Amino acid sequence: MIELHPEKKMPLYEQLYNALAQDIRSGALQPGKALPGRRTMAAQLGISTNTVDTAYQMLAAEGLAVTRPRSGFFVQETGGMLHTRPQHSVVPAPKATPKNTVSNQDDILYDLSTGSIDTSLFPARSWGRIQKELMYQRPELLQRGDMQGDENLRAQIAAYLGEYRGVDCTADQVVVGAGVEYLLGCLAHLFAGSTAAVENPGYSRTRAVLENNGIPCVPVEIDESGLPIRALEQSGANLCYVTPSHHFPTGVTMPAPRRAQLLAWAAAKPGRFILEDDYDSEFRFATRPLPSLQGMSGANGPVVYLTTFSKSLAPGMRIACMVLPQGLLERYQSDFSMYANTVSRYEQQTLCEFMANGYFARHIARMRLTYKRRMEAFAAALHAGLDPDLTLAGAHSGLHFLLTLPGAGGEQAMVQAAAKQGVRLKGLSEYYMQDAAHCRPDTVVAGYSGLQAEDIPAAAAALSRAWRQMSHSII
């Protein structure tokens, strides 16, 4: 029996989350069991459905629960080798590259594609001031720097990743580079002759970079816990690229048991490695994310940790980093000894001061709060316009969510109808590299990080108009 205490300082949704999480972890709530419907739970506890929804989304973000369209939330299967796949209706596989049907950019009023940021949140004055001071006062930064990146920046990054992401590393192991694509290219050299399993759906960019660099990729279909180990084993790959904190684009969090299995897979044979892309872990809104896989496996485990500052600073600044285990580090240092680092030293040092003086932590905290409010406002506006059919998933982490709306004519129709109302977004099946047969139907991916706060009601209203009409005309 769950008891909530409105008089306590802890918000009700967090109390509910804690109670449910404890029951799931203790086994009182069994794997696969349906959680009570939001309305039922809300009525039982005398709280709002929004509060219940938030707690459920937090469970999903933690990998403790999964959401299934039209069915609600279920306790996560414990990630055993046997897992049940949600019973999706089968949608036809999309064409190779389904094009966005919007041809004229001018028609786009609201861009919900992923990968933008709200530039008004960037602390341009602080950044510009630090950069200008460095330009005037530190002419030695004009000279070539350390091939792995400036040491003081690497030390800041190592400390930050250790504190916030449980990454187990020293500054020596950190390599700074001009974007994850560049670093993946370096890794492809270190892993020459390997085959990589990549998540399907997933980042087609990763696949393109690895294959451009001679690493064949096998897309492996994810389930509700992320990349399934049996399929990974069957793929024959010795490399595994994963986004365990927040699977792109579905938002699935890989739960701890699956993580342990993944590490066991890597440990089972020499030469197996995991590439962990922790691309937007800063944006976890309710709880701290699980620590990184890298941290679970230790400083010299078979995990390369990758992350980018594209979301936490700006995609227009090209700064990313990776953490190499010792054995790989030695090969990297030997094979790349002739290379200059790819990031301007002024931007490296600006970021270093930004981190050392607390600007970065404050900036992240401010962005997290702003994006959280925006997500909540957008979700609420969408629910108001499209309930009871709408399901949101993956909202409590990252900067996009999945939006499932049965009865609106299917994914393609949803994308096209949205475009007619001036909203750009992509169907979930577009993120599949092959075989979208198990793609969750009626689902689109909506990024809100490029959306201005004041545009939220209008963007939600445009989507409601787009899809309400269709669902009315179809039903």
Place this chain on the structure above:
Amino acid sequence: MIELHPEKKMPLYEQLYNALAQDIRSGALQPGKALPGRRTMAAQLGISTNTVDTAYQMLAAEGLAVTRPRSGFFVQETGGMLHTRPQHSVVPAPKATPKNTVSNQDDILYDLSTGSIDTSLFPARSWGRIQKELMYQRPELLQRGDMQGDENLRAQIAAYLGEYRGVDCTADQVVVGAGVEYLLGCLAHLFAGSTAAVENPGYSRTRAVLENNGIPCVPVEIDESGLPIRALEQSGANLCYVTPSHHFPTGVTMPAPRRAQLLAWAAAKPGRFILEDDYDSEFRFATRPLPSLQGMSGANGPVVYLTTFSKSLAPGMRIACMVLPQGLLERYQSDFSMYANTVSRYEQQTLCEFMANGYFARHIARMRLTYKRRMEAFAAALHAGLDPDLTLAGAHSGLHFLLTLPGAGGEQAMVQAAAKQGVRLKGLSEYYMQDAAHCRPDTVVAGYSGLQAEDIPAAAAALSRAWRQMSHSII
């Protein structure tokens, strides 16, 4: 008969250069013929040996004459398939990577390694001001930009390369990237399955990058006109990496006939390409350099033009670019469509404004003048201390020269003796990737771009002390 006119505005060395260049081009001075000794020529014309030396160095920089240690200057062979190699005495091949014998960095007073710049010449105020304005006024630069680089920057670069280097291209063909290494990595993908001929001696960095990316390299020994075509043909390579404007590190300029042969080599079979690295063509002190090979071959010829802003701006800022012919461009755009550009958009746009508003041209002109004076002062100080045995080569282009001093115990002894006097420089044989049997003996590579003007007399004096003593103790 050469006549000089001291009353004319044109400097005497330039008049002498023009007269000799005309005689060489007309055939009045035949290929292979020795030019009169500097003292003889100076006495004949009633001018200083310095003036003669300058004119001779200019001829060498233009590829019209070659210098041979202890023998003086000779009219360039016309670059036919048959060429004579200067009769060097054979020096033993160096070990794989001869280490600089200086272990303690603190002992270094004067660093004559190549690749540094004089940071005091950098217009930090203008650059910093532009960058700060952009940071405050153009938040859209925080977002992801064009994969090839921002279009307005590419247009500036195309115009600049067209005007100053005779490069025949539009902005569409320009690709901006974070350093030549990065761009070479992209090219390695486009040329997968190729074998590359690289200059020996030459940039071991280029070889490392190409081989890291799966392109085997065959070092081809250069002669006094640069890369010989017969050896290139014999190498079996279909790619050819060259530094025709100013061979690294010898300073040899590839003369026009050899260039024509090189282009004919590329045209002879489909799939042959030339990678032209024009790494420091801004620093030609007396005359304009020959236009680029790319310009000779035309916008869609078999030449990829590469250059860097490491010398013209700063090595700490990672900006380089390449110009692709149309066929390669299409493959590049298709294979790299998922990639973000590797250069920060703020640095791209700062450079763009810097170029558009004339800062860049003025900066280059100022650096050229400063470095020229520095080179002249350094050369004069070295001559004063070490004549008559000293020969300098490659002084009139680029930011380093070769310094040959017979009787000082050979290259290794010269490097070690210099180090004892606090001067860091490398022996020429260290730039050989294999088979340094034909390495010019008694020769070191001296970069002066990182040397402060006020340190020149002392650095030259240190070298004189180092090598005079040895030559006295040995002879």
